[in-house]
Amino acid sequence: MLALMIAHLMRRTARQSGLHLSVRELLAQLAGIEETVLLYPGQRGRPKARRMITDRTDLQQQLFNLYELHRWAPAS
Numbered sequence: 001m002l003a004l005m006i007a008h009l010m011r012r013t014a015r016q017s018g019l020h021l022s023v024r025e026l027l028a029q030l031a032g033i034e035e036t037v038l039l040y041p042g043q044r045g046r047p048k049a050r051r052m053i054t055d056r057t058d059l060q061q062q063l064f065n066l067y068e069l070h071r072w073a074p075a076s
Contacts, residue, residue, distance in 0.1 A: 010067070017066055019059070026063070033060050034072065 007023045016020055034054045040049040051074035
């Protein structure tokens, strides 16, 4: 019940920002924002890992900004 309420509040916030999405479409767009880990050869054979957010569509970028997801994203 709580998850459904949060999803509807998120939809309302998006609608107030001019993004008219259903809850299903909103969650699908947010699910498309992914994080990946790139491994590079490091010194002495130990790999270095770099975490980053994958490319986003314009709509995903708007949602990323709206919900301030950069706060939880790895620094690029």
